[in-house]
Amino acid sequence: MQFNRRPKFRPTRTIGGQEVTPRKSMGQNFLVDEEVARWIADQIEPDGAAFVVEPGPGLGAMTQYLVDRPQKLLLIEKDNALAPQLETKYGHRGVEVQHGDATQADMRDWYQHGDVRVIGNLPYSVGGEIMKHMLTPPTPVKSAVFMLQKEVCQRLAARHGEDGYGALSVLVQRDWDVELLRIIPPEAFSPKPKVDSAIVRFTPRPPSTLPVYDRRLFEKLVRMGFSQRRKQMKNLLPPAPESWEALAGSLEMPVTMRAEELSVLQWVNLSRWYEERKTADAGQKASEIFDVVNERNEVIGQKTRGEVHAQGLLHRAVHVFVINARGDVFLQMRSHLKDVSPLKWDSSAAGHLDVGESYTACAIREVREEVGLEITTTELAAQLPAGTHTDHEFVELHIARHNGPMRCLPEEVPYGEWFTPAQITAWVEARPQDFAKGFVSCWKAWKP
Structure with missing residues (x-):
């Protein structure tokens, strides 16, 4: 005999004038203290900010104090019932509501906004996953304010020698300066959690404060x-x-x-x-020798890297776009040790030709030295004349094909990311200042 199971009872609550059913599986504890909500919203400094993202806005307790303050506001809500309500309530005010999982949000489109700030009352059940997804480099996020379980926040912010200092502290603080701002009691939520919450602020740690490492x-x-x-x-x-x-x-x-x-x-x-790195980071050597060329790209002598760059002499360089089977292009973030365009985004690999070296040989060498790929051939995609748009370089753009992970060498490339051509084009058009000059010229010469 078969019996029908009685559906599980989920109590409905009236919160902020709305009938809602908090989902335990999603760790939903809705913030109801308006003073706290307003204070948290202010901590991300949203006024005039280019782009603010709120993952898990729930009933919009903080959202109401963010609307109309940044240039663009994005809400990411997973709950099937809450996402449409947020769209109805805030969509007409220019707020974008994305119905989806914040742990899987595609952040690559966010780079084109420049100053990306994230704020959220993160669910206890997936707060760590959201934080890891949004703050692990490479990331477009420039600052973040999160509310999490107090114990987790204390571990995130704990300094060396303090209680709570552990693996989480070390792994996060290598990339972020973490500040514990305030403890929030259970009474600020409905339903009340069994533990205190806390607010933490994340600010990027300058790369130069740590030596390079794997x-x-x-x-x-x-x-x-x-x-x-x-x-x-x-x-x-x-x-x-x-x-x-x-x-x-x-x-x-x-x-x-x-x-x-x-x-x-x-x-x-x-x-x-x-890794057997026993010496201090030296960066690029100004004494490295380049071929100097004339306006017809003919070799007329040799000078050091320092002399070539200081005097604006014409020389040769290669850029390589590594493309996977989906058509995505890998872009690298240039190391802070670079003498030109440090911490700018650039081609998959790029570099100057050694004395007497061919463009193809240089392309193969740079791909190996910067992103750890062993390739034997490339395709010539474009030739660019020297000028200020290429930093006085005669550039050849080459294409390489690769599927699978990349292994960036930290002295050259701290990290990189695969982007669709459409994402790169939108980013270049919106913020050319984020890129090395040579890359922008190469992209405009090639973009599909």
């Missing part, structure tokens, strides 16, 4: 080191190059050190030791 190795070592906090790190990490004693000495720490005793900088230096 991000993936760093993450692996940090997780291993904090996996058993009571154990000494020498019993948790792989055998150190040279010796554990030498590694500890380089960090000015005892051989008995534990994970929480290391600052973020010391963790980076520990990771560099495993």
Whole structure:
């Protein structure tokens, strides 16, 4: 005999004049304290901001204090019932409502807005996933204010030597300065959570404050080191190059050190030791020799990199667009160590020809040295004359094909991202200042 199951009862509440059914599976605790909502909204400094994103706006408690303040406001709401309500309430006021999962939001279109700010009362159940998705480089986000469980916020903001300092603190603080702003009691929500919440603000950490390092190795070592906090790190990490004693000495720490005793900088230096990076970051050498050419791209002599750039001499360079099977193009963020256009976005790989080197040989070498790909051939896509638009370079643009992950070399490229041609075109048109000059010229010469 078959029985019909009684549907699970979900109590409906009247919150802010709306009949809603909080979903436990989505971790929904709606903010109802208007003073708190207004105060949080102010912390992202939305007035005149280019682009503000609010993931999980719920009933719009904070949204009402954001509307009409930034140039563009985007709401991302997963709940099937709440998303249409937000569209009805705010759509006519120029607010864009995206019905979807904030943990999977495609942020690549956001780059064209420049100053991207994110604010949200994040659900306890997926708050960590949303934060990781939006704040892990590469990301267009320039600042963020999030409300999360108090314990999580304390761990995010904990400094070396403070309670709560752990793997989460280290992994986040390598990229962000984190500030705990305020504790919010359960009474500010409906239904009331069983724990306090807190507000944290994220501001990008300047790249120059840490030496270059392999991000993936760093993450692996940090997780291993904090996996058993009571154990000494020498019993948790792989055998150190040279010796554990030498590694500890380089960090000015005892051989008995534990994970929480290391600052973020010391963790980076520990990771560099495993990479066998023993010297300080030097960046590009001004003494490197280039061919100098005339207006017909004929070699007329050789000068150092420093002389070529200082005197605006004509020389040669290559740009490479690496394209995958979907037609996406990989763009790189230039290292802060670059002498020209540091921290600008650029082609998949780009560089100057060595003395006597061909354009094709240079393209193959730069792809290997910057994004770790071994290729044997490229396709010539365009030839650009030298001028101010190319930083006085005669440029050849080459195309390479690759499917799969990229492995950027940190001295050259801290990180990169795959973009559709349409996304790149919109970004270049909106914010050419975000890119190296040579790239903009190459893109305009090639764009499909």
